[in-house]
Amino acid sequence: MSFDLPKRVEIFEEGPREGFQIESAQIPTSEKVRFINALSQTGVKHIQCVSFVNPKRVPGMTDAEEVARLITKVEGVSFTGIWLNYQGLERAAKSSINLCGELQMYASQTFGIKNSNRDDQQMIAEQRRYLEFYGDNNIPLDSAILMTAFGCNYEGAIPIERVLAQIASILALAEEYGLQVPRLRLADTVGLAVPTTIIEVVSAVREKWPDLRLGLHLHDTRGSGLANCFAGLSLGIDSFDTACGGLGGCPFAGHRGAAGNVCTEDLVFMCHEMGIDTGIDLEKMIECARMAEQIVGHPLPSKLVRAAYDLPPKFGH
Amino acid sequence: MSFDLPKRVEIFEEGPREGFQIESAQIPTSEKVRFINALSQTGVKHIQCVSFVNPKRVPGMTDAEEVARLITKVEGVSFTGIWLNYQGLERAAKSSINLCGELQMYASQTFGIKNSNRDDQQMIAEQRRYLEFYGDNNIPLDSAILMTAFGCNYEGAIPIERVLAQIASILALAEEYGLQVPRLRLADTVGLAVPTTIIEVVSAVREKWPDLRLGLHLHDTRGSGLANCFAGLSLGIDSFDTACGGLGGCPFAGHRGAAGNVCTEDLVFMCHEMGIDTGIDLEKMIECARMAEQIVGHPLPSKLVRAAYDLPPKFGH
Numbered sequence: 038m039s040f041d042l043p044k045r046v047e048i049f050e051e052g053p054r055e056g057f058q059i060e061s062a063q064i065p066t067s068e069k070v071r072f073i074n075a076l077s078q079t080g081v082k083h084i085q086c087v088s089f090v091n092p093k094r095v096p097g098m099t100d101a102e103e104v105a106r107l108i109t110k111v112e113g114v115s116f117t118g119i120w121l122n123y124q125g126l127e128r129a130a131k132s133s134i135n136l137c138g139e140l141q142m143y144a145s146q147t148f149g150i151k152n153s154n155r156d157d158q159q160m161i162a163e164q165r166r167y168l169e170f171y172g173d174n175n176i177p178l179d180s181a182i183l184m185t186a187f188g189c190n191y192e193g194a195i196p197i198e199r200v201l202a203q204i205a206s207i208l209a210l211a212e213e214y215g216l217q218v219p220r221l222r223l224a225d226t227v228g229l230a231v232p233t234t235i236i237e238v239v240s241a242v243r244e245k246w247p248d249l250r251l252g253l254h255l256h257d258t259r260g261s262g263l264a265n266c267f268a269g270l271s272l273g274i275d276s277f278d279t280a281c282g283g284l285g286g287c288p289f290a291g292h293r294g295a296a297g298n299v300c301t302e303d304l305v306f307m308c309h310e311m312g313i314d315t316g317i318d319l320e321k322m323i324e325c326a327r328m329a330e331q332i333v334g335h336p337l338p339s340k341l342v343r344a345a346y347d348l349p350p351k352f353g354h
Numbered sequence: 355m356s357f358d359l360p361k362r363v364e365i366f367e368e369g370p371r372e373g374f375q376i377e378s379a380q381i382p383t384s385e386k387v388r389f390i391n392a393l394s395q396t397g398v399k400h401i402q403c404v405s406f407v408n409p410k411r412v413p414g415m416t417d418a419e420e421v422a423r424l425i426t427k428v429e430g431v432s433f434t435g436i437w438l439n440y441q442g443l444e445r446a447a448k449s450s451i452n453l454c455g456e457l458q459m460y461a462s463q464t465f466g467i468k469n470s471n472r473d474d475q476q477m478i479a480e481q482r483r484y485l486e487f488y489g490d491n492n493i494p495l496d497s498a499i500l501m502t503a504f505g506c507n508y509e510g511a512i513p514i515e516r517v518l519a520q521i522a523s524i525l526a527l528a529e530e531y532g533l534q535v536p537r538l539r540l541a542d543t544v545g546l547a548v549p550t551t552i553i554e555v556v557s558a559v560r561e562k563w564p565d566l567r568l569g570l571h572l573h574d575t576r577g578s579g580l581a582n583c584f585a586g587l588s589l590g591i592d593s594f595d596t597a598c599g600g601l602g603g604c605p606f607a608g609h610r611g612a613a614g615n616v617c618t619e620d621l622v623f624m625c626h627e628m629g630i631d632t633g634i635d636l637e638k639m640i641e642c643a644r645m646a647e648q649i650v651g652h653p654l655p656s657k658l659v660r661a662a663y664d665l666p667p668k669f670g671h
Contacts, residue, residue, distance in 0.1 A: 042550075228661070231627040232584045233359075260580055260620030260657035261627075267549045267581040296661060303577030310548040310578075340577035344545070344613060 040271035045314045048301060049252070049278045050076055051085040052329060053104075054119060055298050056284025058088055058097045060333050066100045068332045070107045075328055076281060077111040079321040081301075085278075086134065087118040089125035105132040121153055123166045130174060137179035138171040140164050140218070142207050144200050145189035148226070152184075157203075161210065168214045180220040181207045182254065186238060188229030197241050204242060208249075220250045220276060225265065228258020228296060232268035239272050252276030255299045257283065257338065262299040263307060270313070279304050282326035283338030302326055302341045357588035362631045365618060366569070366595045367393055368402040369646060370421075371436060372615050373601025375405055375414045377650050383417045385649045387424045392645055393598060394428040396638040398618075402595075403451065404435040406442035422449040438470055440483045447491060454496035455488040457481050457535070459524050461517050462506035465543070469501075474520075478527065485531045497537040498524045499571065503555060505546030514558050521559060525566075537567045537593060542582065545575020545613060549585035556589050569593030572616045574600065574655065579616040580624060587630070596621050599643035600655030619643055619658045 053073050057064055069086075076084050086108065087101035101118065108116055118134040120126040121141070130136060141164065143149030146157050155163060171178060183203055188194055204221065211218050223238060239251060253269045253276070255262050266277060283300035302322045305315050319341075326339045336343075370390050374381055386403075393401050403425065404418035418435065425433055435451040437443040438458070447453060458481065460466030463474050472480060488495060500520055505511055521538065528535050540555060556568060570586045570593070572579050583594060600617035619639045622632050636658075643656045653660075 229627075231624050232588075233628045258657065259623050259661050260617060261624045263577055263579075263581040264584040264624060267584060271549075296657075300577060306576050307548050307578045307581060310546075311550045340575065340613075344576050 041273045042270050042311060042313060043273050043275035045275060045316070046270070046308050047083070047276045048081055048305065048315055048317060049083040049085065049276065050081045050281060050301055051278050051298055052076070052281035052284040052301065052325075054085040054088050055280045056282070056329065056333065058090070058095050059285060060097055064097065064332060066103050066107065069100070069104050072325065072328055072332055073104070073108045073116070075321075075325045077109070077114050077116075079325060080315075080317040081322070082113060082316065083115050083117065085117045085119065089118055089120045089128040089132070102128070102132045105134045123163065123170070126167060126170055130170070130176070136174075136176045138167070138176045139179060140167065140181035140207050140211065141184065142181065142203050143184045144195045144203050145185040145192045147191040148185045148189045151191065157206075161206065164207075164210055168210065168216070171216075172214060178211060178216045178218065180222050180252065181211070181218045182222040182224055183207070184224045184226045186223040187225040187234045188227065190227045190229070197237065200238055201241060201245060204246070208246070218249065220252050221246075222252040222254045222276070222278060224254035224278075225256055226254075228256035228262075230255065230265050231261050232264050235265045235268040236272065239269060239274065243272070250276065252278065254278040256285075256296060257299050258296040263303060266299060266304055266307070270308075270311075277304060281322060281339075282329040282342065284329055284333070297338055300326075300337075300339045300341075302339060306341055358590045359587050359628060359630060360590050360592035362592060362633070363587070363625050364400070364593045365398055365622065365632055365634060366400040366402065366593065367398045367598060367618055368595050368615060369393070369598035369601040369618065369642075371402040371405050372597045373599070373646065373650065375407070375412050376602060377414055381414065381649060383420050383424065386417070386421050389642065389645055389649055390421070390425045390433070392638075392642045394426070394431050394433075396642060397632075397634040398639070399430060399633065400432050400434065402434045402436065406435055406437045406445040406449070419445070419449045422451045440480065440487070443484060443487055447487070447493070453491075453493045455484070455493045456496060457484065457498035457524050457528065458501070459498065459520050460501045461512045461520050462502040462509045464508040465502045465506045468508065474523075478523065481524075481527055485527065485533070488533075489531060495528060495533045495535065497539050497569065498528070498535045499539040499541055500524070501541045501543045503540040504542040504551045505544065507544045507546070514554065517555055518558060518562060521563070525563070535566065537569050538563075539569040539571045539593070539595060541571035541595075542573055543571075545573035545579075547572065547582050548578050549581050552582045552585040553589065556586060556591065560589070567593065569595065571595035573602075573613060574616050575613040580620060583616060583621055583624070587625075587628070594621060598639060598656075599646040599659065601646055601650070614655055617643075617654075617656045617658075619656055623658055 092099040115135040117137045279301040280298035281301045283297040285297035305317050326342045409416040432452040434454045596618040597615035598618045600614040602614035643659045
């Protein structure tokens with residue numbers, strides 16, 4: 038096996054947004070702020086703090102503006118939020134979050150319809166509204182995300198031609214507005230990817246757009262999360278969306294927390310042990326994961342939180 | 355990246371032995387037997403059921419002989435046990451377990467001394483006694499295991515020369531008795547491996563002994579378990595020791611179960627999705643993991659037990 042590991046990886050921490058939006062308990066705003074402030078001291082440079090979504094649908098994010106206002110901003114760290122429609126974007130722009138323009142598309146149209154009630158054409162129309170707003174308000178375009186890029190629980194495997202066509206749409210859309218997409222994030226929204234699908238999709242996208250920077254947004258729904266990261270790393274992928282503690286996941290799996298994003302500290306450990314720099318203080322990130330467990334009140338999927346560094350197994354192999 | 359995935363992988367299920375030896379609660383013998391009987395219906399061909407160790411040290415294995423006697427043997431499935439000293443081997447030979455001769459060595463001498471109170475020379479002396487017993491009793495040599503092959507919590511990284519030297523000792527020892535080692539299992543006993551260490555060690559061993567069949571025995575202590583499996587698979591490794599549900603792990607982490615073996619069903623899922631056959635019925639293996647959780651009375655690390663196959667995440671990406 039030959040591989041091309043990056044020297045440095047950029048981590049986009051999404052724990053606060055991924056985690057707090059699905060927790061059933063109402064977490065005090067002050068606790069969310071405390072967690073985000075701790076994360077900002079770990080060396081991570083990007084923290085996705087909140088989502089500006091319908092409070093009736095996602096009660097855990099009712100206090101998005103309040104969280105954005107109360108966090109202690111740190112020089113060199115971006116504190117971001119997401120939106121899934123134009124109203125959300127307007128709310129974000131009025132908040133004290135650092136605005137990072139994003140374009141969103143689904144590889145699976147069925148999933149898009151179920152998840153955001155829009156077909157491809159409606160998604161594109163919404164992205165145009167975003168792009169106009171970005172232009173009018175001098176919001177830089179930071180990334181585009183292609184959701185369900187590695188499979189869909191409704192449609193199953195997504196043909197690679199369809200993935201490439203959706204990416205071509207996003208890039209063309211940006212170009213219409215005189216913009217380049219600085220980073221394209223391929224998302225395994227439902228956690229169906231395995232290393233070979235990562236390699237297949239990344240290689241196909243690379244072949245067509247060799248200069249496009251790629252990122253991976255992976256959920257560890259079925260245990261292959263870090264294997265998928267390694268598959269990406271082996272192709273030189275140097276940008277990952279992750280969640281401290283492995284926060285997040287499917288709201289129906291709830292407190293058992295088994296389907297969250299790839300866990301930040303577990304990926305950071307793996308990177309560091311492979312000689313890949315992340316700029317993150319691993320011990321501090323593990324402390325944040327411990328704090329997250331206290332805040333949500335149940336164990337999170339993180340392995341490192343529980344790894345006994347200095348205790349040998351006593352029995353067997 | 356070029357890689358050389360095997361077409362078929364052989365799974366050595368160690369859940370009953372790994373799991374029941376560390377659980378603090380006394381699990382009824384009948385429950386252990388029920389679990390092993392269920393495993394024998396999944397298509398897995400090797401089930402490590404018990405360890406013949408000091409009951410004072412490992413109370414969970416006091417009933418090893420009883421378990422071995424009560425399980426329903428299935429044609430084509432081997433029901434095995436392990437021992438860590440000569441007395442254990444004698445007990446195993448008197449039991450109704452399927453005897454598979456094993457040689458054991460540590461890459462880290464410090465770990466060997468702490469774990470089994472023997473230095474290298476004493477380990478070799480003990481292996482000679484095993485080999486004599488195997489010869490006298492017509493027990494076939496099935497495998498050798500090199501523990502702490504990828505790192506040690508006392509010694510840290512193990513130099514590759516030391517790993518190779520210890521393997522050379524095992525092979526020479528077998529040869530003295532006119533035997534070949536059919537399969538060498540490299541064990542990440544304390545869960546310190548990352549994909550690059552797997553690749554480094556496997557490649558070095560392969561270079562020196564190209565015809566030696568290799569297996570991996572990995573613990574998912576720090577989250578890299580399946581990434582390490584993929585690294586092995588990418589080099590054509592076709593034999594893995596795993597545990598249903600992710601049973602097992604460090605007794606001090608106990609019920610939180612975060613440091614067990616790589617989880618059988620999660621690896622089987624990843625293999626099947628990559629087009630690698632395991633001969634295992636995935637749904638039946640997941641049912642066994644659910645049974646294991648009921649038996650031990652707490653959640654296990656398995657992701658697939660909790661994966662919501664048909665539910666999309668409702669919010670965010």
